[in-house]
Structure formats: structure tokens, C-alpha cells
Amino acid sequence: QSVLTQPPSASGTPGQTVTISCSGSSSNIGTKFVHWYQQLPGAAPKLLIYRNNQRPSGVPDRFSGSKSGTSASLAISGLRSEDEADYSCAAWDDNLGHWLFGGGTRLTVL
Amino acid sequence: EVQLAESGGGLVQPGGSLRLSCGASGFSFSGYAMTWVRQAPGKGLEWVSGISGSGDTTYYADSVKGRFTVSRDNSKNTLYLQMNSLRVEDTAVYYCAREPIPAVGFGYFDFWGQGSLVSVSS
Numbered sequence: 001q002s003v004l005t006q007p008p009s010a011s012g013t014p015g016q017t018v019t020i021s022c023s024g025s026s027s028n029i030g031t032k033f034v035h036w037y038q039q040l041p042g043a044a045p046k047l048l049i050y051r052n053n054q055r056p057s058g059v060p061d062r063f064s065g066s067k068s069g070t071s072a073s074l075a076i077s078g079l080r081s082e083d084e085a086d087y088s089c090a091a092w093d094d095n096l097g098h099w100l101f102g103g104g105t106r107l108t109v110l
Numbered sequence: 111e112v113q114l115a116e117s118g119g120g121l122v123q124p125g126g127s128l129r130l131s132c133g134a135s136g137f138s139f140s141g142y143a144m145t146w147v148r149q150a151p152g153k154g155l156e157w158v159s160g161i162s163g164s165g166d167t168t169y170y171a172d173s174v175k176g177r178f179t180v181s182r183d184n185s186k187n188t189l190y191l192q193m194n195s196l197r198v199e200d201t202a203v204y205y206c207a208r209e210p211i212p213a214v215g216f217g218y219f220d221f222w223g224q225g226s227l228v229s230v231s232s
Contacts (some may be wrong), residue, residue: 033218037219045155047218051218056220086154088154090157090218096217097169098170098171099157099215101153101154101157102159103154104155109230
């Protein structure tokens with residue numbers, strides 16, 4: 001059971017905007033940066049968003065991140081079929097003294 | 111170009127041992143913390159262990175503490191994970207990943223390897 005809570009699934013049609021949530025606590029999301037990873041089918045995870053809302057070079061601006069209190073969100077606008085993947089949030093936890101991942105959200109493009 | 115390549119996975123019986131390696135290239139290895147993350151079949155990502163750039167500080171998930179040991183050889187640009195007393199629930203693809211700073215927990219995982227499958231079964 002992950003300490004960072006994500007919905008197991010999300011879906012949308014091409015062109016829509018989808019939002020994936022990640023809920024934590026004061027010892028992780030509340031005081032630490034949140035990072036997001038994308039894992040395409042059969043591939044290794046890839047950094048998608050770092051430090052709450054920063055995009056690495058090469059990540060389209062259709063992907064955006066935000067954080068408020070002990071929750072964070074990943075928004076994907078202009079949904080495309082190639083966005084179909086698993087998305088996981090991560091944050092360091094000061095109480096546990098290690099990294100935490102959310103359980104992951106499988107995005108389906110209908 | 112940053113590259114990470116895991117090796118050493120395979121099939122092992124419960125109670126057995128295995129050592130994973132992660133060869134790094136394309137960056138100054140000792141300047142970066144490194145981490146192991148695993149993914150059980152059909153499950154999400156689980157952080158396993160991290161080590162600072164100098165190798166003097168290590169961290170472990172509770173699920174592997176006392177059984178797994180992370181280490182690195184900066185002269186060989188290689189990260190290791192010694193896994194002892196393996197359990198069926200350790201079956202997973204193990205990824206190595208880099209944090210873009212020397213200390214564990216202050217960065218994020220900016221580059222990942224392709225993963226190495228560890229299967230624990232009798």
C-alpha cells in the first residue's frame with residue numbers, strides 16, 4: 001500500500017484534458033518537491049515533471065504539474081493516443097527517510 | 111549521452127542470493143547519487159535503495175533492510191545491489207536510476223536503465 005495515493009485508472013478521448021491526482025502528507029508532498037514519471041508499455045520509466053512543475057527538455061508543454069498543500073496533480077492537455085501509459089508520482093518522505101512512489105495511474109486514451 | 115545498463119538478474123530459489131550491477135557512462139559518476147527501483151509484475155514502482163555519490167551514505171526501504179546492500183565503485187562507474195535471503199515477493203524488474211545531485215533524496219530520477227528481471231521461485 002503506497003503512502004502516496006493515486007487513482008488506479010484514468011481515461012479521456014483525443015484532444016481532451018485529463019488530470020491525475022497524487023495525495024500525500026505533511027512529511028512528503030506537504031514539504032517536498034513532487035516528481036512525475038511516465039512509463040510507456042514495456043518500457044522503463046521516464047522523468048516527465050520534476051520539482052512540482054518543471055519539464056525536462058523534450059517533454060511537450062501539454063504536460064504540466066502543480067502542487068497545493070499535501071496534494072499534487074499532473075495535467076495532460078490535448079490528449080493523444082501516444083500518451084497511453086502509466087503515470088507515477090514520487091516524493092521524498094522526511095519521516096520515513098526514503099523515497100516514496102504513488103501506486104501509479106494507468107491512462108487510457110479512448 | 112547518459113547511459114545506465116543493469117545486469118545480473120535471473121532465476122534464483124527462495125533464500126538465495128544475487129548481485130545486480132548497473133554500469134554507467136556519459137557522466138561523472140561520483141558526482142551523482144544513485145538509486146534502485148523495482149517493479150513487481152503488474153504492479154507499480156517501489157523504491158528499494160539509494161546511495162550518495164561518494165558512497166558513504168545509504169538508504170533502504172523497510173522491505174529490504176537487512177537483506178539487501180547497495181554499494182558503488184566509482185573507479186569502475188558501477189552501482190551494485192547485493193540481494194540476500196531472497197523471497198518470492200522480491201520478484202520484479204529492478205531499475206537503476208540517477209539523481210542529478212550527490213545526495214540522496216534532494217533530487218529526482220532523471221535517467222533510468224532498461225531494467226533487469228529477478229525471479230525468485232522454487
